[in-house]
Amino acid sequence: MRSDRRRYDDPCGIARAVDVIGERWSVLVVRELMFGPRRFGQLADGLPHISPNVLSQRLRELESDGVVRRHTLAPPASVTLYELTPRGQALEPVLVELGRWGSATPRIIGHDLSPAAILFSLRTLFDPTAGGRVTYGLQLAGEWYGVDIDGAAIQVTRGRPADAVASLSTDVATLRELTMLGTPVREAEASGRLTIEGDRRAAARFPKHFLRPAPAPAGSAAAG
Numbered sequence: 001m002r003s004d005r006r007r008y009d010d011p012c013g014i015a016r017a018v019d020v021i022g023e024r025w026s027v028l029v030v031r032e033l034m035f036g037p038r039r040f041g042q043l044a045d046g047l048p049h050i051s052p053n054v055l056s057q058r059l060r061e062l063e064s065d066g067v068v069r070r071h072t073l074a075p076p077a078s079v080t081l082y083e084l085t086p087r088g089q090a091l092e093p094v095l096v097e098l099g100r101w102g103s104a105t106p107r108i109i110g111h112d113l114s115p116a117a118i119l120f121s122l123r124t125l126f127d128p129t130a131g132g133r134v135t136y137g138l139q140l141a142g143e144w145y146g147v148d149i150d151g152a153a154i155q156v157t158r159g160r161p162a163d164a165v166a167s168l169s170t171d172v173a174t175l176r177e178l179t180m181l182g183t184p185v186r187e188a189e190a191s192g193r194l195t196i197e198g199d200r201r202a203a204a205r206f207p208k209h210f211l212r213p214a215p216a217p218a219g220s221a222a223a224g
Helices: 013-021 026-033 040-046 052-064 092-102 117-125 172-181 183-188 202-210
Strands: 068-072 080-084 135-141 145-148 155-156 168-172 195-196
Touching: 013 026, 026 040, 026 052, 026 092, 026 117, 040 052, 040 117, 040 195, 052 068, 068 202, 080 172, 092 117, 117 135, 117 145, 117 155, 117 172, 135 172, 135 202, 155 168, 168 172, 168 202, 172 183, 172 202, 183 195, 195 202
Parallel strands: 135 168
Antiparallel strands: 068 080, 135 145, 145 155, 168 195
């Protein structure tokens, strides 16, 4: 474990929080773990620009600070998984607000979101005025999630919900088009990028629960 981590030596709670998650990539590692345990390779896939050495280092630091824990599955799997502790899970509302704040900055062109990032966007772009009570199943990158909407609240959980009114199976790029760019559900389905099970009308309403990202502040240039 490194002993040269930078610390602010400031008693303020904000400074102490940044001492724990302020190193580069740390917050994004937490983001990738927010929807359930992940293997090292899965984390690397979600963070394609991080080196294996840096990812290992961040995991060790987050584990040391009680944010992440690891465990190895029993044979024959014998796979090491990383997951958030309750202390790590407590960062979820912080990341949601950070994502909501960051959505007003220019998007980096040519880079797609990870599955965890697009799932966070469902939280940050959720429109609490849309109303209604509905549960959707969402298959993304081969994994199932539940999107439960209850009036002004939304919850995204790992696993296929048994009470889904409609289920949508798609990829990250298509989900982004549906929720952020206004692509109609039927258009995505007709192109073969989306499949629907259940109530088709409910499926068509899925994007209406989310707001378009706010425009970038005046004077800011889009990143290339």
